[in-house]
Amino acid sequence: MSDWIDVGAVDDVPALGARVVQAPGSDIAVFKADDGTLLALRDRCPHKGGPLSQGIVHGHSVTCPLHDWVISLESGESQGADHGCAHKIPLRINGTRILVAASALLPKAA
Known part of the structure; x- marks a missing residue:
C-alpha cells in the first residue's frame, strides 16, 4: 500500500471552504485557507463532534457551526x-x- 492516497484535485476545494473525504470511523475535511494553503483535520469538532467541514474558514482557522469553537487548521x-483538539491529518500536494x-484512511483501532 502506498503511504499517500490521492483524494482529489486542489481545485475541488473551494476558497475558504472544505471538501469531505469519506474515511472509516470519522471523515476527513480538507480545508483551503484564505492564502490558498490546504490543511486537513478529522471532520469532528472536539467539543460535541460538530462537522468542521460546514464551519466558517478564516485565516488558518475554522469556526465550528454548532457552538462557535474556533479550531486551528494547522x-x-x-x-x-x-x-x-481535532486530529490533524498529514496532507501534501503533488x-x-x-x-x-x-494511515488516516484506515479504520481506527478500538
Whole structure:
C-alpha cells in the first residue's frame, strides 16, 4: 500500500471552504485557507463532534457551526478559552492533486 492516497484535485476545494473525504470511523475535511494553503483535520469538532467541514474558514482557522469553537487548521487545537483538539491529518500536494496519509484512511483501532 502506498503511504499517500490521492483524494482529489486542489481545485475541488473551494476558497475558504472544505471538501469531505469519506474515511472509516470519522471523515476527513480538507480545508483551503484564505492564502490558498490546504490543511486537513478529522471532520469532528472536539467539543460535541460538530462537522468542521460546514464551519466558517478564516485565516488558518475554522469556526465550528454548532457552538462557535474556533479550531486551528494547522494544529487542530481549539483557540481561546476552549480546550480540545481535532486530529490533524498529514496532507501534501503533488502537482494539482491532494494526497493524504494512507494511515488516516484506515479504520481506527478500538
